[in-house]
Amino acid sequence: MTYSWLELPAEAVDQAARQLLGWRLTANGVTVRLTEVEAYSGLGEDPASHAHRGVTNRNAVMFGPAGRLYVYQIYGMHFCANIVCGEPGRAAAVLLRAGEVVGGLETARSRRPAARRDADLAAGPAKLMQVLELNRAANDTSVVDGTGPATLSPPDGAAGTIEAGPRVGVTAAHDVPWRFWLAGDPTVSVYRRHTPKRRAVRR
């Protein structure tokens, strides 16, 4: 039952996201325990998803089998990773937003000198990638069969209380509460309402 999120259908990607909280992701000598994730659905229903308009070169991995990483570059300098969920062709995915460093602490600190507290080491999707030293080379690699640079392993104990809210940084579908985090965890980034850079007055 441990890898049950792998078997969930695409329409249950929010359940997959909830299940992934507490799991450990290990890569390049550092392990993080996932504390914050977001679910993204595929075609039609979810305008915030990269796969919303169908297959492109960038998002092709999302349409493949579950258990692989969809890594993309954003703002010209950061990388974010999603774990593909659901059956092939459906393009559901879970964005890894934050984690607690539970292994390789010194290495993680050296990779993120700007972090003032240990809780800030992986408190953001791109920060998470930095402590794990992952980039676009990790795109389309598996996290469940040991063939890729990153490996996902089940949590130690019970996951704890899960809270839900709107997703961060998306302009569309602000009302969909598909961001999930472990209640009270210090590594969860504070929610900031999406602020467009300098556009006509939003409402």
Add this chain to the structure above:
DNA sequence: GGCGGGATATGT
């Protein structure tokens, strides 16, 4: 805490 700069692949 708020605000702006940074730097570029991607899709329209």
Add this chain to the structure above:
DNA sequence: CATATCCCGCCA
């Protein structure tokens, strides 16, 4: 060509 699943450093 405007945008994007962001981070950091600087100012208050």
